[in-house]
Every structure is written in structure tokens, then in C-alpha cells.
Amino acid sequence: MIDNDKPQDEAVAEELKGVPEEFLEDGDESEDEGSVADALDNLRQDLESAKQDVLYAQAETQNVRRRLEKDIADARNYAATGFARDVLSVWDNLSRAVEAIPDSLREDEKMKGLVTGIEATQRELEKVFKQHGIERIASTGMPLDPNQHQAMIEISSAEQEPGTIVQEMQSGWMIKDRLLRPAMVGVAKKPE
Known part of the structure; x- marks a missing residue:
């Protein structure tokens, strides 16, 4: 007190x-x-x-x-990652189908509708990918980037600089700013 x-x-x-x-x-x-x-x-x-x-x-x-x-924010942006990886195999098969169509079949009136439908499906799938932030990685003609590309083989080339990608075996994809799947590529090397 x-x-x-x-x-x-x-x-x-x-x-x-x-x-x-x-x-x-x-x-x-x-x-x-x-x-x-x-x-x-x-x-x-x-x-x-x-x-x-x-x-x-x-x-x-x-x-x-x-x-x-x-x-x-990460959950919102990358929630579809697993699904997108699974759908990439559909893209690969569709791309192989479009590339395998011979010119004679493209010009055949009976098959023109089928070819047009397959190509339209591929364009629509690419559009949906872009809407969800899934984009293809540029490869051919680019320098090898180990963060985006996976070198599968070396190809002798006098025309290209060593380390330049000369062949794409499987396309690579990004979702927003993350790698979804690396591009599998062939890289130029000096001829022996």
C-alpha cells in the first residue's frame, strides 16, 4: 500500500x-x-x-x-495436374493418328469427314488445355533445357550447334509455371 x-x-x-x-x-x-x-x-x-x-x-x-x-492458390492452380497428365496420353495418341493419315486418305471424299473430325478433336483438346493453363513446351531448334527437356539420344549433325534439339520424340507440357511432363528429345552433337 x-x-x-x-x-x-x-x-x-x-x-x-x-x-x-x-x-x-x-x-x-x-x-x-x-x-x-x-x-x-x-x-x-x-x-x-x-x-x-x-x-x-x-x-x-x-x-x-x-x-x-x-x-x-496452389490447390486452385494445380488441382488438375494428375488429370492433365492422364489426358496427355490421349493427346499423344490423337497426334499420332493425325500424323499417320496419308494424303490420299485426306483427299478421299468418303474419308474427308473422318479426317476433319479427328483434326477438330485435336484442336478442341488443345483449346481446352490452353483454357486451363496447360501449354506445350517448345523444343525443336531450341537449346536443350534440362528443366524442360529430357535428352533421349544424341544425333550427329554438322548443321546444328551441339546441344540444340533436332528431334522431338514426345511433346513436353507445362501447367502454369510447373513442369507437367518433360519433352523427350534428340540433341545434336558434333559429327565424329
Whole structure:
């Protein structure tokens, strides 16, 4: 308790105005200003510690919120990854079918509708891929990029720089900014 009959330092008295009595030591008339100052210092340290704890808790909450927002965005952007990988085999088969159609069959009036339908299906599948952020990786004529291409063979070539892709065996695909499937390619090397 504070003895109001004793003269005290006005700053200490001002600091202690809002402090409940249970936080102050019960003292007798002989309590000196040193113990009051010690109690005040303890309260200040407790307050600083509480402020730090609150700041750490706020920072942690903000970090959790950011991680959650990133996880939600990733889930939204890449949810179709497994399905897209499976559909790529359909694309491969459709592409092989279109490439295998001979010119004579393309000009045959009886088969023209079938050929047109297969080509339209391929164009539609490519359009759907683009709508969902799935794009083909450029390969032939490009330098080998191990992040996007998988070199399957080396081909001797005097015309191309070594490390340049000269043949694409299987197309590569990206979904947004992630690799969905690397392009399997043949790379030029110096002739022996």
C-alpha cells in the first residue's frame, strides 16, 4: 500500500496511479521508495514481455494466413495436374493418328469427314488445355533445357550447334509455371 502522508517522487506516484493494489507489495510504514521502484521496474518488464508475446503471436498469425492463402492458390492452380497428365496420353495418341493419315486418305471424299473430325478433336483438346493453363513446351531448334527437356539420344549433325534439339520424340507440357511432363528429345552433337 502507498502511504499518502509520506512525500513521494511525483513521477513514481504518477506511474502507480492505475496499478491495482494487489500488484503492489503490502508494506508497512517503513516501506521505502526503492521497493516501490523495484515493483515498478518488474511491472515494466512484465509489460514489455507481454508486448513482445503479442507481437510474436501477430507475426505468426500473419505467416499462417499467408501460407494458407498460398496453399489455396496452389490447390486452385494445380488441382488438375494428375488429370492433365492422364489426358496427355490421349493427346499423344490423337497426334499420332493425325500424323499417320496419308494424303490420299485426306483427299478421299468418303474419308474427308473422318479426317476433319479427328483434326477438330485435336484442336478442341488443345483449346481446352490452353483454357486451363496447360501449354506445350517448345523444343525443336531450341537449346536443350534440362528443366524442360529430357535428352533421349544424341544425333550427329554438322548443321546444328551441339546441344540444340533436332528431334522431338514426345511433346513436353507445362501447367502454369510447373513442369507437367518433360519433352523427350534428340540433341545434336558434333559429327565424329
